[in-house]
Amino acid sequence: MALSLKIAWRFLSANKNQTLLIMLGIAVGVAVQVFIGLLIQGLQKNLVQTTVGNSAQVTVSSTREDRYILTPNDVIAQIEEDGELQGQLKVVSGVSDSPVFIKLEQRDVSGFLKGFDLERAAQIYRFEERLEGNMPLEPNQVIIGKVLAQENNLSIGDQLTLTVPTLVLFSRNVQVVGIFDLGVGGLNASWIVTNLPTAWDIIRRPNTMSSIEMQVNDVFSADVVATRVKQILGDGFKVSDWKTSNADLLTALSSQSVSSIMIQTFVIIAVALSIASVLIINVVQKSRQLGILKAMGIRDGQARMIFLNQGLLLGVGGTIIGLAMGIGLILMFTTFARTPEGSPVVPVFINYGFIALSSAIAIGSSLVAAIIPARRSAKLSPVEVIRNG
Amino acid sequence: MANSVLTLEKINKVYGVDVPNQVLFDIDLSIEKGSFNAIIGQSGSGKSTLLNIMGILDKPTNGTVTINGIRTDQMKSDQMAQVRNRTLGFIFQFHYLLPEFSALENVLMPYWIRGEQVGQSEKQRAKDLLTRMGLEKVMNNLSTKMSGGQQQRTAIARALMNQPEIILADEPTGNLDSTNTESVYELLREINRDNGTTFILVTHDRRVAEMADRIVEIRDGRVFLDVDNVAQAIPSAT
Numbered sequence: 001m002a003l004s005l006k007i008a009w010r011f012l013s014a015n016k017n018q019t020l021l022i023m024l025g026i027a028v029g030v031a032v033q034v035f036i037g038l039l040i041q042g043l044q045k046n047l048v049q050t051t052v053g054n055s056a057q058v059t060v061s062s063t064r065e066d067r068y069i070l071t072p073n074d075v076i077a078q079i080e081e082d083g084e085l086q087g088q089l090k091v092v093s094g095v096s097d098s099p100v101f102i103k104l105e106q107r108d109v110s111g112f113l114k115g116f117d118l119e120r121a122a123q124i125y126r127f128e129e130r131l132e133g134n135m136p137l138e139p140n141q142v143i144i145g146k147v148l149a150q151e152n153n154l155s156i157g158d159q160l161t162l163t164v165p166t167l168v169l170f171s172r173n174v175q176v177v178g179i180f181d182l183g184v185g186g187l188n189a190s191w192i193v194t195n196l197p198t199a200w201d202i203i204r205r206p207n208t209m210s211s212i213e214m215q216v217n218d219v220f221s222a223d224v225v226a227t228r229v230k231q232i233l234g235d236g237f238k239v240s241d242w243k244t245s246n247a248d249l250l251t252a253l254s255s256q257s258v259s260s261i262m263i264q265t266f267v268i269i270a271v272a273l274s275i276a277s278v279l280i281i282n283v284v285q286k287s288r289q290l291g292i293l294k295a296m297g298i299r300d301g302q303a304r305m306i307f308l309n310q311g312l313l314l315g316v317g318g319t320i321i322g323l324a325m326g327i328g329l330i331l332m333f334t335t336f337a338r339t340p341e342g343s344p345v346v347p348v349f350i351n352y353g354f355i356a357l358s359s360a361i362a363i364g365s366s367l368v369a370a371i372i373p374a375r376r377s378a379k380l381s382p383v384e385v386i387r388n389g
Numbered sequence: 390m391a392n393s394v395l396t397l398e399k400i401n402k403v404y405g406v407d408v409p410n411q412v413l414f415d416i417d418l419s420i421e422k423g424s425f426n427a428i429i430g431q432s433g434s435g436k437s438t439l440l441n442i443m444g445i446l447d448k449p450t451n452g453t454v455t456i457n458g459i460r461t462d463q464m465k466s467d468q469m470a471q472v473r474n475r476t477l478g479f480i481f482q483f484h485y486l487l488p489e490f491s492a493l494e495n496v497l498m499p500y501w502i503r504g505e506q507v508g509q510s511e512k513q514r515a516k517d518l519l520t521r522m523g524l525e526k527v528m529n530n531l532s533t534k535m536s537g538g539q540q541q542r543t544a545i546a547r548a549l550m551n552q553p554e555i556i557l558a559d560e561p562t563g564n565l566d567s568t569n570t571e572s573v574y575e576l577l578r579e580i581n582r583d584n585g586t587t588f589i590l591v592t593h594d595r596r597v598a599e600m601a602d603r604i605v606e607i608r609d610g611r612v613f614l615d616v617d618n619v620a621q622a623i624p625s626a627t
Contacts, residue, residue: 003501003502003504006501007489010487010489010490011489013489014488014489288485289487289488289489291485292481292485292486292487293487293498293502294446294470294473295444295446295473295479295481295485296473296474296479296498296499296502296547297470297471297472297473297474297475297477297499297502297503298470298474298502299466299467299470299471300466300467300470301467302502381446381447382446383441383446383447386441386446386481386485387437387438387441387447
């Protein structure tokens with residue numbers, strides 16, 4: 001063990017209460033940092049997940065007057081095979097949709113028919129997890145939103161007659177095979193979901209799509225992906241992304257992040273100041289020892305290292321205790337703070353990168369805090385101590 | 390002097406800037422290799438300051454200190470640290486052990502500072518030194534768990550650890566009783582004879598000084614008396 005580290009260790013362990021107090025100070029700082037950081041991250045992730053996790057994040061539509069994409073398979077292939085987008089796309093799925101009237105016994109209600117490539121769309125909307133009944137795999141089968149079903153007293157097995165407004169003379173009977181709950185009122189009240197052939201048959205536009213929907217691996221890069229898609233497809237297409245259409249949410253998220261970073265910064269500054277002041281006092285307390293060490297020939301650099309090592313040891317010790325406290329707090333929070341349904345109020349993701357970064361910052365600040373005392377110890381003249389006893 | 394291990398030339402020391410207080414005036418002194426020297430004087434005469442300047446713990450206001458032919462005023466701080474570690478050994482009035490370390494560790498400290506691996510032989514030397522000081526039973530005690538006399542003897546063992554050429558001691562027996570004082574001096578003389586280590590002792594006790602080869606008396610910051618002690622120069626007949 002290096003001598004300066006050995007001396008630092010002895011200095012700290014000779015004064016256990018003081019050492020423990022300062023370590024606890026660092027630990028509380030680290031715990032607050034980890035707790036607030038993970039909580040806010042969990043909150044934001046949850047919010048983004050609820051907002052865009054189960055919907056299209058990038059959408060391509062046509063600028064044609066009838067807004068149909070005539071060669072959807074080519075468009076999908078172009079996007080999927082683009083080199084720059086490799087690894088960025090989770091799923092690309094075409095949808096053929098149209099407003100429809102649902103003919104009921106007493107009245108007509110309007111709805112929105114969505115024909116999906118069900119296998120692909122399932123990756124975006126996760127119907128299976130949110131469905132009562134079966135998926136509409138066969139021709140003329142549909143599933144409908146929960147609100148639509150409740151308001152119109154519809155249940156699984158019912159027959160519906162759908163009419164496209166532009167084709168009033170033509171209507172088609174379909175069977176409700178499931179009721180879904182996408183968690184968004186508007187969709188639950190209007191969507192009628194079916195497979196592509198059935199949709200094409202009702203809308204009378206075989207092999208076309210109204211739009212192509214995508215989910216991306218990193219939700220925050222949706223705008224970048226959208227720009228690239230626009231570049232590949234060129235004129236004739238409109239590309240939108242969730243970030244552009246949810247600018248307010250993003251502003252809220254980033255101001256939340258900024259305030260979280262502010263809190264964490266001030267906590268770290270407070271921790272660093274307390275370490276610095278304790279170590280400065282420590283230099284005074286240990287000036288006798290430093291004087292004698294210098295008389296025995298310890299170099300100024302080694303004297304400096306004693307205090308840097310004390311900072312390091314305090315930082316590492318405090319950080320370990322603080323991490324245990326912070327992670328413990330967050331686990332307690334997710335265990336005890338639960339919604340009436342029993343799921344955590346804020347689902348927390350243990351972000352190891354963030355924890356590592358917080359630890360590095362705490363240890364780094366402890367080292368920085370030790371610089372002033374270290375410099376003082378290097379400057380201390382042995383004769384001052386020896387002369388003054 | 391050809392055989393000189395430490396030379397002071399025209400050493401002046403002034404403390405304070407606004408109210409200058411000169412404590413040493415044009416001191417010239419040359420210490421012979423292997424000699425046993427006592428510096429005596431009243432308290433406040435400047436003898437401790439002189440010793441600190443000899444040990445390059447303090448800098449003279451002007452004048453030069455030469456150790457083994459090298460002028461210390463031209464040394465960098467690390468070089469001075471190395472001289473303090475390898476060439477000089479200090480024994481202070483108030484023993485100054487590190488309270489966080491055991492007696493044995495305190496003795497090993499100068500060797501640790503030297504930056505070399507402590508092997509079995511060094512550990513054995515430290516133990517032998519402590520045994521020689523009669524401290525074999527307390528060598529693993531923290532220095533705070535030892536009596537004043539034991540601490541002082543530990544400090545002497547520590548000064549000897551790196552086998553320095555020169556040992557500077559400021560009232561090394563200042564707080565020992567007369568029996569202890571005598572045994573410590575006998576020990577120092579023994580080391581002086583066996584290893585050829587040069588000793589420079591500051592003391593205000595004339596009886597102690599009389600055991601030295603050379604007595605230098607400092608009065609009001611000047612060398613007042615500098616005599617060879619004839620009685621000591623003759624080796625004992627027994």
